[in-house]
Amino acid sequence: MEPKGRTRMTIGQLAEKTATDAQTIRYYERQGLLLDPPRTESNYRVYDENSVTRLTFIKRAKEIGFSLNDIKVLQGIADGEVRQCSEIQAFAESRLSKIRAHMADLTAMERTLSSLVNQCALSDKIEDCPILETLTERE
Amino acid sequence: MEPKGRTRMTIGQLAEKTATDAQTIRYYERQGLLLDPPRTESNYRVYDENSVTRLTFIKRAKEIGFSLNDIKVLQGIADGEVRQCSEIQAFAESRLSKIRAHMADLTAMERTLSSLVNQCALSDKIEDCPILETLTERE
DNA sequence: AACAACCTTATAGTAAGCTATAAGGTTGCA
DNA sequence: TGCAACCTTATAGCTTACTATAAGGTTGTT
Numbered sequence: 001m002e003p004k005g006r007t008r009m010t011i012g013q014l015a016e017k018t019a020t021d022a023q024t025i026r027y028y029e030r031q032g033l034l035l036d037p038p039r040t041e042s043n044y045r046v047y048d049e050n051s052v053t054r055l056t057f058i059k060r061a062k063e064i065g066f067s068l069n070d071i072k073v074l075q076g077i078a079d080g081e082v083r084q085c086s087e088i089q090a091f092a093e094s095r096l097s098k099i100r101a102h103m104a105d106l107t108a109m110e111r112t113l114s115s116l117v118n119q120c121a122l123s124d125k126i127e128d129c130p131i132l133e134t135l136t137e138r139e
Numbered sequence: 140m141e142p143k144g145r146t147r148m149t150i151g152q153l154a155e156k157t158a159t160d161a162q163t164i165r166y167y168e169r170q171g172l173l174l175d176p177p178r179t180e181s182n183y184r185v186y187d188e189n190s191v192t193r194l195t196f197i198k199r200a201k202e203i204g205f206s207l208n209d210i211k212v213l214q215g216i217a218d219g220e221v222r223q224c225s226e227i228q229a230f231a232e233s234r235l236s237k238i239r240a241h242m243a244d245l246t247a248m249e250r251t252l253s254s255l256v257n258q259c260a261l262s263d264k265i266e267d268c269p270i271l272e273t274l275t276e277r278e
Numbered sequence: 279a280a281c282a283a284c285c286t287t288a289t290a291g292t293a294a295g296c297t298a299t300a301a302g303g304t305t306g307c308a
Numbered sequence: 309t310g311c312a313a314c315c316t317t318a319t320a321g322c323t324t325a326c327t328a329t330a331a332g333g334t335t336g337t338t
Contacts, residue, residue: 021326023326023328024325024326026287040285042334042335043285045285045286053275063251064248065245065248065249074270074274078275084263085259085262085268088268088270089259092252096253099245099252103245106238106241109202109238110204110239113231116231117232117235120227120231131224131231132217135196151314151315162296162298165317166295166296166297181315181316182303183305183316206294
C-alpha cells in the first residue's frame with residue numbers, strides 16, 4: 001500500500017493513469033461505482049492511489065465479463081457487506097453460466113452460418129443461393 | 140406458392156401466425172424491413188402470405204445471428220439489387236467472423252472466470268478470495 | 279492580461295430492438 | 309345498441325455503457 005493521502009490527482013490525471021475517459025469516471029461516480037471524491041476549494045475532484053485501485057478493479061472486472069451492475073455487487077462484497085468467499089464464488093458462477101449460455105447460442109449460430117457459407121461455393125447464381133433458400137423456405 | 144392475394148390478414152393475425160408482437164411488426168415496417176402494406180378503407184393494414192414469408196425470413200435471419208440492419212442488406216440482395224450469390228457469401232462470412240471474434244472474447248472470459256471459481260474452494264475466508272485478489276492486485 | 283487547457287454541471291444523444299402508454303377509431307357479435 | 313376486442317397514430321421509455329454538447333468557471337503559462 002502506498003502511504004494514504006499522499007498522491008493527489010485531478011480527474012484528468014486519474015483518467016490518464018487508468019486509460020479511462022474522464023467523462024466515464026464521472027459516469028461511474030453517478031452510478032455509485034466510485035465514491036464521491038473530496039473536492040478542492042474550486043470544486044475540482046481530488047483523487048489518490050485508492051481511486052486508481054478502485055478504477056482498476058472496475059476495469060478488470062469488466063474484462064472478466066461482469067456488468068457494471070455486477071461490479072457494484074462485487075464491491076459490496078469486497079467492502080465487507082458479505083463475509084464468505086463462497087458468496088462471491090456463487091455470484092461468479094452465475095455470471096459464468098450466463099457467459100456459457102451466450103457461448104452456446106453463438107456456437108449454434110456459427111455452425112449454421114458456416115455450413116451455409118460452405119455450401120455457397122457450388123454455384124454463383126442468386127437463385128441457387130443456399131443462404132437465401134434457408135431463410136425463405138417453408139417449414 | 141400459395142395463390143397470390145388470396146389470404147387477407149390483419150396485423151393481429153399476422154402476429155399470431157408468426158409468433159411476433161404486432162407492435163414489433165409495425166416497428167419493422169418503420170425500419171424498412173417490411174413494406175408498407177395496403178390498407179382497408181378504415182386504414183387497417185392488410186397482409187397476405189408474402190408478408191408471412193417476409194417476416195419468417197426476418198426471424199430466421201435473426202436466429203442465425205444477423206442484426207436488423209444486416210437483414211435489410213440481405214433483403215436488398217434477395218430482392219435483386221445484387222446478382223451474385225458470392226456477394227451474400229461474403230456478407231455472411233463477415234458476420235461469421237464477428238460471431239467468432241465475439242466467441243473468442245467470451246472464451247477468454249470463461250477461462251479466467253472458471254479458473255478463479257475453481258480456486259475458491261480452498262478457503263471460505265473473504266481475505267483469501269482469489270477473485271477479489273485478482274481484481275485488486277497491482278500489475 | 280490573454281489564452282489554452284483544464285475543470286464544473288446539466289442535458290441530450292447514441293446503439294439496438296423493442297415495449298409501454300395515451301387517446302382515439304372500427305369491427306363483430308349478442 | 310352496447311361492448312369487448314381489435315385497429316390506428318404519436319410519443320416516450322427501457323437496457324447498457326457510455327459520448328457529445330453547451331455554457332460556464334479555474335489554472336497555469338507567457
